[in-house]
Amino acid sequence: METPFVFGKIATDRNFTDRETETLCLVQNFTSLSNTIIISPRRWGKSSLVNKAAELAAKQDCQLRICTIDLFNVRNEEQFYSILAQKVISSTSTRFEEAVASAKKFFSRLVPKISIGTDPTNEVSIDFDWEEIKRNPDEALELAENIAREKGLKIVVCIDEFQNIAEFTDADYFQKKLRSHWQKHQHVAYCLYGSKRHMMMEVFTNPSKPFYKFGNIMFLNKIDSKYLVAFINERFADTGRQITHSASELIVELTDKHPYYVQQLAQLSWLRTQDICSVETVQEAFNSLVNQLSLLFVTITETLTTQQLNYLRALIAGEKSISSTETMHKYHISSTTSIARSRVALVKNDILDFHSGKYSFQDPVYAHWLKTQYFQ
Ligand SMILES: Nc1ncnc2c1ncn2[C@@H]1O[C@H](COP(=O)(O)OP(=O)(O)OP(=O)(O)O)[C@@H](O)[C@H]1O
Ligand SMILES: [Mg+2]
Numbered sequence: 001m002e003t004p005f006v007f008g009k010i011a012t013d014r015n016f017t018d019r020e021t022e023t024l025c026l027v028q029n030f031t032s033l034s035n036t037i038i039i040s041p042r043r044w045g046k047s048s049l050v051n052k053a054a055e056l057a058a059k060q061d062c063q064l065r066i067c068t069i070d071l072f073n074v075r076n077e078e079q080f081y082s083i084l085a086q087k088v089i090s091s092t093s094t095r096f097e098e099a100v101a102s103a104k105k106f107f108s109r110l111v112p113k114i115s116i117g118t119d120p121t122n123e124v125s126i127d128f129d130w131e132e133i134k135r136n137p138d139e140a141l142e143l144a145e146n147i148a149r150e151k152g153l154k155i156v157v158c159i160d161e162f163q164n165i166a167e168f169t170d171a172d173y174f175q176k177k178l179r180s181h182w183q184k185h186q187h188v189a190y191c192l193y194g195s196k197r198h199m200m201m202e203v204f205t206n207p208s209k210p211f212y213k214f215g216n217i218m219f220l221n222k223i224d225s226k227y228l229v230a231f232i233n234e235r236f237a238d239t240g241r242q243i244t245h246s247a248s249e250l251i252v253e254l255t256d257k258h259p260y261y262v263q264q265l266a267q268l269s270w271l272r273t274q275d276i277c278s279v280e281t282v283q284e285a286f287n288s289l290v291n292q293l294s295l296l297f298v299t300i301t302e303t304l305t306t307q308q309l310n311y312l313r314a315l316i317a318g319e320k321s322i323s324s325t326e327t328m329h330k331y332h333i334s335s336t337t338s339i340a341r342s343r344v345a346l347v348k349n350d351i352l353d354f355h356s357g358k359y360s361f362q363d364p365v366y367a368h369w370l371k372t373q374y375f376q
Helices: 020-031 046-060 077-091 096-105 130-135 138-151 162-167 171-182 197-205 225-238 245-254 259-271 279-302 306-316 325-330 336-348 364-374
Strands: 036-039 064-070 113-116 124-127 154-160 188-194 216-219 352-355 358-361
Touching (some): 020 046, 020 188, 020 216, 036 197, 046 064, 046 154, 046 188, 064 077, 077 096, 077 124, 077 154, 096 113, 096 124, 138 154, 138 171, 138 188, 162 188, 162 197, 188 197, 225 245, 245 279, 259 279, 306 336, 306 364, 336 352, 336 358
Parallel strands (some): 036 188
């Protein structure tokens, strides 16, 4: 039997819940060609949301093409131009021959090397001579606008893991180039998102950076408990099993509404259920999840300094004013400077998230493990 929950993959159809306001807003931005930036911590559902909105928007407007690019593996400008050209061309061509023709037609100064991709989609793959594109990236950056104008289309270019561009050589200069081209586009909009919140914030909310005020910023929230509980109940029912209301609530509570973990814990609980899933089953599943992850948590913890760990211990204990002399003494924190340094490093390493003036753990299961096992 197919399992009813999905984690680590894009959530679609019956695996996707709530996000109605965000979906609506994103569909509107796509069809009206407004630029959007989506920021959230890891695994809260950015890619799934963009995917859903893209499908709906494309259904609403037959002139609209959505081009999705993932910069996960893209480490430099050269690769960026290649993947941009390749994806723009393939999302605006229905046949392979059309893609090849586009690749030839829309470049006059650059000479792209065109080959059939090795991936199963058989997309065209496009490469440029590095020296040439470095001198003259305009055609690659204008490609989407030129194709859209020529073919009477609207294009939304969605770029995942966008914060990676902040690590390219000469990042500011590169970003300036992108922005100066993209902001002039009339037939193309950009949806930029990524999973390193602090880096995305730096790129888009720092007034001295080129992408400052580039578009509407959407801060993705967690999914509300009532939707998650209803979702879990429904998915159990779909497979002829049941779950008690308090058991679904416990799944949501233990995972602190973290969408990925909600689905993972629901799955582990479902696998342990014959007829009705109880609170005990969920607790058992949660313990096994923590065990399964503990090796990873040990590895993460080994990278932390003693001062960082002392700070985390105070944070987990719920201390209100960590910088008070008394609290610092209690947790062996050496100084307020040490607190500031720990915070910066922990945010940078994706252990903590800083939002609305508060520091919180990105990974609720890691927080639980630290509290119940490591600091015990
Ligand atoms: N709307 C949703 N309804 C139910 N589950 C969801 C939803 N959105 C995300 N999830 C769960 O969270 C997981 C991660 O979602 P997704 O990959 O879309 O997040 P992300 O923010 O893009 O992650 P990353 O930061 O790793 O890129 C999914 O596999 C799914 O289990
Ligand atoms: Mg993603």
